[in-house]
Amino acid sequence: MPHSDTLSSYRPHDNSLLWEGPVADPGAVSAAVARARSAQPGWAGAALDDRLAIVRAYKAEVEANAEALARLISEETGKPYWEAKTEAGSTAAKVDISIQAHAERTGSHVAPFKADPAAANQALRHKPHGVLAVLGPYNFPAHLPNGHIVPALIAGNAIVFKPSELTPAVGAFMASLWARAGLPDGLLQVVQGGADTGRALAAADTDGLLFTGSATTGAMLARQFAETPQRILALEMGGNNPLVVWNLEDAHLDAAAAIVVQSAFLSAGQRCTCARRLIVHDADHAPLLDRIVALTERLIVDQPFADPAPFMGPVIDNRAADRLLAAAQGMGGKTILPLLRLHEGLPFLAPAITDTSGLAPADDELFGPFLQLIRVADFDAAIAAANATRFGLSAALIGGDRALYDRFWQGSRAGVVNWNRPTNGAASSAPFGGVGLSGNHRPSAYYAADYCAWPVASVEAATPHLALPAGVR
Ligand code: NAD
Numbered sequence: 001m002p003h004s005d006t007l008s009s010y011r012p013h014d015n016s017l018l019w020e021g022p023v024a025d026p027g028a029v030s031a032a033v034a035r036a037r038s039a040q041p042g043w044a045g046a047a048l049d050d051r052l053a054i055v056r057a058y059k060a061e062v063e064a065n066a067e068a069l070a071r072l073i074s075e076e077t078g079k080p081y082w083e084a085k086t087e088a089g090s091t092a093a094k095v096d097i098s099i100q101a102h103a104e105r106t107g108s109h110v111a112p113f114k115a116d117p118a119a120a121n122q123a124l125r126h127k128p129h130g131v132l133a134v135l136g137p138y139n140f141p142a143h144l145p146n147g148h149i150v151p152a153l154i155a156g157n158a159i160v161f162k163p164s165e166l167t168p169a170v171g172a173f174m175a176s177l178w179a180r181a182g183l184p185d186g187l188l189q190v191v192q193g194g195a196d197t198g199r200a201l202a203a204a205d206t207d208g209l210l211f212t213g214s215a216t217t218g219a220m221l222a223r224q225f226a227e228t229p230q231r232i233l234a235l236e237m238g239g240n241n242p243l244v245v246w247n248l249e250d251a252h253l254d255a256a257a258a259i260v261v262q263s264a265f266l267s268a269g270q271r272c273t274c275a276r277r278l279i280v281h282d283a284d285h286a287p288l289l290d291r292i293v294a295l296t297e298r299l300i301v302d303q304p305f306a307d308p309a310p311f312m313g314p315v316i317d318n319r320a321a322d323r324l325l326a327a328a329q330g331m332g333g334k335t336i337l338p339l340l341r342l343h344e345g346l347p348f349l350a351p352a353i354t355d356t357s358g359l360a361p362a363d364d365e366l367f368g369p370f371l372q373l374i375r376v377a378d379f380d381a382a383i384a385a386a387n388a389t390r391f392g393l394s395a396a397l398i399g400g401d402r403a404l405y406d407r408f409w410q411g412s413r414a415g416v417v418n419w420n421r422p423t424n425g426a427a428s429s430a431p432f433g434g435v436g437l438s439g440n441h442r443p444s445a446y447y448a449a450d451y452c453a454w455p456v457a458s459v460e461a462a463t464p465h466l467a468l469p470a471g472v473r
Contacts, residue, residue: 007192009168012078012314012347013303019076019169024191026200029160032189033204036131036158039186044128044156052099055154057181059095062088065177069170073142074304076167078313078347079267081304090143090428091174097428098151101449106155113459120461126453128156129232130207135198135221137213138316139270139367141167142174147428147444148210148234148452149174149188155452158187162201164213165194166316199224208232210451212444215365215391215437222440234442234451236272238365239393239434241423242386243275244408245288246379248399255420256398257291260371263396263422265299265351268312269369272438273394273416273424276366279385282357282375289336289373296337296351314347315368321347324368328352331361331372339370363389379404383411393434394423415443 009019024032043051062069066088073084106126113120132152136145141163149159163171175190191197198217202209202224208231211221215237225233243263248256263275280288302310315321321341328339331354339352351369361372376382386395386408394416397408405419415434416426426432426445433443442451 007165007168009076009166010317011075012316015346021168021172021192023193024197029191029197029200029204032160032191033131033206035186036160036189037205039184040130040158043158043184043187051154051156054182055095055099055150058178058183059092061177061181062092066092069142069173072170072173076169077138077141077316078304080310080313082309083267084304087140087143091146093428094143094146094150097446098154098449101446102151102154105447105449106453119465120459123458123460125456125458126155127456128453130157132157132159133201133204133206133209134159134161135201135209135211135213136161136163136171138164138166139267141170144212145171146174147448148212151448152210152452153187155449157452160189160191160201160206162191162193162198168192206231210234212236214238232451233440234444235440236433236444237438238272238367239391239438240276240363240365240389241273241394241414242277242279243396243398243423244279244382244386245398246281246382246400247404248288250287252399253288253291256288257295259398259420259422260292261295261299263424264371265296265312265369266424268315268349269351270315270367271424273426275371275396275423277372277374279374279376279382282377285375293337293353296353299351301342301348301350312351312369315349316347318345318347320368321349324349324366324370327366328354328370331356333359333372336373365391379407383408387411387413390437391434392436393438394418396421396423415439
């Protein structure tokens with residue numbers, strides 16, 4: 001983004017201007033936090049049912065505007081329209097899941113106090129943190145920030161949300177749906193801008209920050225937050241995810257190829273859970289690789305609304321495409337399918353596979369349609385290769401029997417471990433997060449409720465009542 005006071009967002013598929021708006025400077029960020037701060041106590045003090053009525057009205061707004069939201073997501077990210085519609089669906093579905101998670105994980109419980117059950121109760125209740133910052137990524141510009149915002153509002157927090165600088169229009173549209181749902185003024189502030197605005201928001205007077213984005217940014221935020229350990233920091237970051245194929249029956253070769261292709265190239269490889277490394281048995285991988293290559297060559301890469309519908313669109317912008325092309329070239333190895341720019345001046349890439357067996361490429365997340373093939377001699381080596389990463393987000397095994405999968409599950413260091421299913425497409429009704437550089441042990445999705453509120457334990461008696469235990473003359 002050029003340094004200016006105006007933020008512009010372009011459609012990746014044709015580079016046309018989609019949205020423009022002012023960049024929030026540090027003063028505007030502080031003012032937004034102050035507005036959120038003064039609105040929050042009234043929201044936290046309202047009855048839960050009153051908050052839930054507004055959150056449900058937001059769900060109705062998302063559903064009523066699902067087509068417009070999906071179109072905007074497609075225009076701003078380049079992802080296929082069919083896929084953007086699933087994102088709009090997940091955005092609405094998050095509401096019921098979050099209401100259930102709030103009740104189950106951060107609800108209130110009252111029981112007789114063990115030490116004095118006749119006179120006192122012990123109670124567990126939760127309180128919101130106050131004002132929470134939300135920083136969103138571009139790849140799911142609605143669903144992922146929404147995954148922080150909905151549970152945080154249910155818990156009684158106010159939000160200052162900075163969408164990705166690459167997807168400001170989707171962020172602004174989501175905020176307009178909250179306003180239409182009747183969310184009181186001040187509770188959801190949107191500040192637009194890039195890393196500078198993000199830094200200003202992280203430094204502002206909030207009670208915490210909920211982040212989804214790259215490990216590089218997450219690590220910077222962790223350093224910044226080290227100075228204020230009293231503020232909560234939830235980090236959802238990237239991965240360098242392994243997909244192991246082992247002991248596969250011939251009858252399952254086509255299904256396995258489909259799982260590999262979907263794992264690696266869905267959303268043009270721009271999902272945190274995409275498979276980056278395909279680990280196979282050196283001795284018998286050829287028939288599978290043939291099918292993967294054949295299927296990859298048949299994938300339609302086109303603009304989001306094209307007919308026939310594309311499997312994948314462009315990556316987010318030309319800078320991302322250039323970075324990916326340079327990283328692929330610098331990796332070495334044997335090219336099986338080259339990473340190619342399909343249209344001069346636009347970020348459409350042909351999905352690529354490179355055999356990096358025996359090399360030690362940098363353990364970085366290449367956030368695009370690029371898959372490494374790694375051939376190994378035995379299953380222990382496959383598990384070791386799968387875990388040879390600083391990240392630990394998702395992993396999957398294709399093939400084998402239950403005993404082999406149990407070995408894989410036991411040996412895998414990742415927060416999502418699947419069997420005969422892609423590495424991506426996690427269930428929103430499950431917790432979602434990773435270990436290593438993929439997160440800071442504050443998983444999101446179903447467990448987002450946990451980082452949106454803090455527990456208060458109480459022992460309560462209607463009248464003062466205590467006899468000292470001993471030692472009184
Ligand atoms: P990013 O880290 O570049 O940006 C994320 C957000 O942080 C943006 O709003 C950005 O403006 C802001 N930001 C950037 N630098 C900052 C700084 N120094 N201080 C404060 N804020 C800053 O990530 P991205 O490129 O938008 O998204 C792709 C990344 O997100 C990938 O690494 C992907 O794996 C990850 N991701 C993770 C999950 C998950 O749930 N684990 C989900 C989706 C995407």
